[in-house]
Amino acid sequence: MTRTFGTPGQDLVFVPLGGAGEIGMNLYLYGHRGRWLMVDLGIGFGDDSMPAIDVVLPDIRFIEERRKELAGLVVTHAHEDHLGAIPYLWSRLRCPIYATPFAAALLETKLKEADPPVRAPITVVPLGGRFDVGPFNVELVSLTHSIPEPNALAIRTGAGLVVHTGDWKFDPHPLVGGDADMAALERLGAEGVEALVGDSTNVFVTGEPGSETGVRESLTHLLGQYGDGAIAVTCFASNVARLESIAHAAAANGRRVALVGRSLWRIVEAARRTGYLGEAGSFHTDDEVMKVPRDRLVYICTGSQGEPRSALARIAGGSHPCVTLGRGDTVLFSSRMIPGNEREIFRMQNQLVRSGVRLVTDREQFIHVSGHPGRDEVERMYRLVRPRAVIPIHGEVRHLTEHARLARGWGVDTALVVEDGTVARLAGGPVEVVGEVPHGKLVVDGSRIMPFESEVLRSRKRMMFNGAVVVTVVVDLGGTLVREPQITAPGIIDPAADEDDHAALAKVVRTAVAGLAPSLKRDDAAVREAVRLAVRRRFKESHGKKPVTDIHLVRI
Amino acid sequence: MTRTFGTPGQDLVFVPLGGAGEIGMNLYLYGHRGRWLMVDLGIGFGDDSMPAIDVVLPDIRFIEERRKELAGLVVTHAHEDHLGAIPYLWSRLRCPIYATPFAAALLETKLKEADPPVRAPITVVPLGGRFDVGPFNVELVSLTHSIPEPNALAIRTGAGLVVHTGDWKFDPHPLVGGDADMAALERLGAEGVEALVGDSTNVFVTGEPGSETGVRESLTHLLGQYGDGAIAVTCFASNVARLESIAHAAAANGRRVALVGRSLWRIVEAARRTGYLGEAGSFHTDDEVMKVPRDRLVYICTGSQGEPRSALARIAGGSHPCVTLGRGDTVLFSSRMIPGNEREIFRMQNQLVRSGVRLVTDREQFIHVSGHPGRDEVERMYRLVRPRAVIPIHGEVRHLTEHARLARGWGVDTALVVEDGTVARLAGGPVEVVGEVPHGKLVVDGSRIMPFESEVLRSRKRMMFNGAVVVTVVVDLGGTLVREPQITAPGIIDPAADEDDHAALAKVVRTAVAGLAPSLKRDDAAVREAVRLAVRRRFKESHGKKPVTDIHLVRI
DSSP states (O other): OOOBOOSOOSSEEEEEEESBSBSSOOEEEEEETTEEEEEOOOOEEEETTEEEEEEEEEOOHHHHTTGGGEEEEEOOOOOHHHHTTHHHHGGGTOOOEEEOHHHHHHHHHHHHHSSSOOOOOEEEOOTTOEEEETTEEEEEEEOBOSSSOOEEEEEEETTEEEEEOOSOBOOSOOSSSOOOOHHHHHHHHHHOOSEEEEEOTTTTOOSOOOOHHHHHHHHHHHTTTOTTSOEEEEOOTTOHHHHHHHHHHHHHTTOEEEEESHHHHHHHHHHHHTTOOTTSOOOEETTTTTTSOGGGEEEEESOTTOOTTSHHHHHHTTOOSSOOOOTTOEEEEOSOOOTTOHHHHHHHHHHHHHTTOEEEOTTTSOOOOOSSOOHHHHHHHHHHHOOSEEEEESBOHHHHHHHHHHHHHTTOSEEOOOOTTEEEEEESSOSEEEEEOOOOEEEEETTEEEESSOHHHHHHHHHHHHOEEEEEEEEOTTOOBOSOOEEEOTTTOOTTTOHHHHHHHHHHHHHHHHTSOHHHHTOHHHHHHHHHHHHHHHHHHHHSOOOEEEEEEEEO | OOOBOOSOOSSEEEEEEESBSBSSOOEEEEEETTEEEEEOOOOEEEETTEEEEEEEEEOOHHHHTTGGGEEEEEOOOOOHHHHTTHHHHGGGTOOOEEEOHHHHHHHHHHHHHSSSOOOOOEEEOOTTOEEEETTEEEEEEEOBOSSSOOEEEEEEETTEEEEEOOSOBOOSOOSSSOOOOHHHHHHHHHHOOSEEEEEOTTTTOOSOOOOHHHHHHHHHHHTTTOTTSOEEEEOOTTOHHHHHHHHHHHHHTTOEEEEESHHHHHHHHHHHHTTOOTTSOOOEETTTTTTSOGGGEEEEESOTTOOTTSHHHHHHTTOOSSOOOOTTOEEEEOSOOOTTOHHHHHHHHHHHHHTTOEEEOTTTSOOOOOSSOOHHHHHHHHHHHOOSEEEEESBOHHHHHHHHHHHHHTTOSEEOOOOTTEEEEEESSOSEEEEEOOOOEEEEETTEEEETTOHHHHHHHHHHHHOEEEEEEEEOTTOOBOSOOEEEOTTTOOTTTOHHHHHHHHHHHHHHHHTSOHHHHTOHHHHHHHHHHHHHHHHHHHHSOOOEEEEEEEEO
16 A cells, blocks of 8 residues: 655655654654655654663654755754754754754754764744745744743645644743744634644643643742752753742742753753743852752752763762752652653662652652643644644654544544654645655664664674673684683673683583584584584573674684 | 671561562561571562563572571462562572462462472461461461462561561452451550561552452443453453452453463462362463454453563564454553553553554553552551551662651651661560671573672673674784784674774774784783773774773784
8 A cells, every 4th residue: 555655746745754653753754846844853762672772863864865855954842852863963964954042042052062063054933933944834833831932833835734733732821931822723723724743742641731830839839848958859951941930939938049960051051042041040050059058959950860870860879079968858859750761760769768868759749740732732722723634743652543533533534643654645635644764763872873773783682681702713724623712701601700601611612623524624614603503502501591602713 | 887697686686688678579587586587588570771681589698598597488478579589599498488378379380380390398378377487476467469368477476576567458348368357457456566567569659549349340341341352451460359350340241251371370270279269250261262253252461561471462563373452452451550661561552552452551440459558558557556666668768768757657666767688676675777688689590590790790781882892813923913803793893784894993903913012912911902902992982882892812
């Protein structure tokens, strides 16, 4: 049914290359009249099957191969999973970038700090602005989210109008930035929206999500409750409204605020540069407040997800250069646990509790709200925009499928679940799957970027389970072993502790070589293979393991 | 303050070797008059920092070294984290084992299936029984939990009486086995309990947990709602009451029940052998029901935690030999997500949804209750038993600390948080820490058992992040390279794809050898070290990596 997709025609097509099948790694393409519009280029996060991988990128080879057709990249907002891949991948695309002031400021910093620095042209577009990117006319519609300046995109083409929501919620009192532009959504609905491509993160969530204003009131109350020691609050660094709320709550309780963690300073700097945080007062560095009495202090720390190198993880582990927390101090987790991060978070929380710290989480107190729409808000969005079709994005398959089911229940004609790499027609013909394109995941591994499905990573995973063994065998021309075998078996034999294993393996090697027929002894490949098989058989029997095995043969 | 502990005297001491600092790996020692009583010997579960490790065992060297002092092992109940380590470790202890009929039946099967089989003497003790184990008089007190025959232990010694709760809840309608013996708890309270050592799993949970009977009613209703296809229910295999409930619900809706997953059969067999499941009707094998219409079928499947080799994971992945699920079928998760398992569970759920399966979890429907006591039940337990002191167990530090805080709030004189390896006096003197003993974690790795903190596992972790490299260098007596270097670099160079890397590394090796002073060239260690450093420097620069590195030097 599906076919590999080429160049878009008069209709309007949509291709997710990331974000439809996972939360994170957002990268969406809209295609029309031979050109592509890219929306977002974000990173994904690691996977517990491969702990060494922290950063995942979408595989962009489809669009890289036709980058001449790429009219531009529009960034919906400044979260890492929407713009974090730009420093890694922009040089393969070299397209114009469009972003609102806050996202542009943050992106500029990131591009400057990249190694090597990336010099990409960013066109700063105003909130509510409207501009052409090739054959796409893009109008920004301000929404609310957990970061300043979240934008939905109204994309007008010769084939019709579609709305791409980005990440959003309807926060009636967002504190930072304006309210969601309901009038604009209603106007789009009146104009006629062919399709809405929308956020599915919280489709399993019912009930009212609450507002940032409520969190501010709650924090102001709570910061007065823990009078005896220092208070640390951890939250997502990019939540500028939350930072402002913590600053307000601290001021109301006569406490000064220190920021601990580099990404907080990066956010604050970008926020101030673009007109936010005007009322937040001063933020101090951790060493500026070393003489301030502990009960006059609030630390804002990175590390709400237990990230090992974050400020709070280092404080919890007792390895932070300036900040210590202990008996009498309190840590507030003004954040949620992202699924998959539980063990790291709990490990850090256990360390804090062991030091005598009092923990307060969003389980006990109202100190966090989500930035994504629960199902009631999604339904409200649909009543405003009245799309003829819905394509759920920003979710795993279970989210996308539930979102589609809900949309159908709310009377949307067509709700189509597509995953990364699938091409769907949105306008100019029936809404349906019309092709597929190459897609996948790349990983940032040290200073390299490589496919997730690479031999290097497969080997690494095999070694994680089974260890590795390399044996050097020195034989004469007749195939007689003339040196003791040299064996390195990391992750399976500890040379300091397992002397017997080492000696037994050497014997296995000697026997394997000695047992070969004279003609085979003269054949390098045969000697290597005999030793390889004997070594593997030995480890299977003695250790229940199949190490990654290689044999170096030296013939003298 | 603390000192290494030796042999217990006239007082009564308590030493957790597992379970105080983690959920799982339960192993508790009570010491009195030169003898030790062991309570439980369970496995722990892997850790996402080391995905290759599935099974963790408590490090028993403290008690192994004094096994003559070990009077016996009492098993509180049949969960893996309370008896699962016996097949691995009993041969190092060789002590008598005491268990009630169901746990004894299950343990016998496990010991028989172990490789090699373990022949351990199990004394079957009746529910409510009372018996001597060395200087300890042990009385079993029936409680309720998510498995048949959960027992608290009333341990009477010359120094006084303590109560060890095991895992428990107060289920007013437990369905399988009797009710919790409230009268016995009250009687113990009247007798005077020096200390209660108790379950902390759900100390953060408030509100009524609900009963198995409620789950049965809900399942009976729900199994009538999904009339169109097959229904699969996944739950913890050892929850015999749940199995019976599913069987009842199936029968009420005219559906036959097939068990999919070996551990289900092991549990059902042990349950039937000890008088449970009498009213559950027949369970079929998956191939027995292949001709039964799908809308007349309920599969009970292992795999509620997304375990990769479980029945449901194989069905979801399309690799199960008998069972397929797809459009029109429904899977009920009659279980909770154990923290840390979210990603595996969601991965499996996404596969099921992609096949068109309808998912029902405990988020949408009342189809699971916990087996552990929420804080209200813990308070109720304290009102009955009225312990003078409380030692929280079965929890991470954050659970233990919260449990202790609650206990103090309920008027308990002393609540002492101790972690694995700490010796606490419970009776015969002040309740306090009196020493410490060696403790730790062992891992089952293939057919070996080794310390978690071993060089072998450290290497494996390093290789997971950085790969490994072994270079064989052949030089003559003067130190001139006489063969091309042989390089194996799994997890960092793919020989098929990275030819340039390979060639560049060979050049680095040649240059390193050639650059040595003539005197050093004749020194094996110097040649090896020069090559090792050059190789590591190269990978740091070119790949941002520090592979595990070894050099094989052959001099001819």
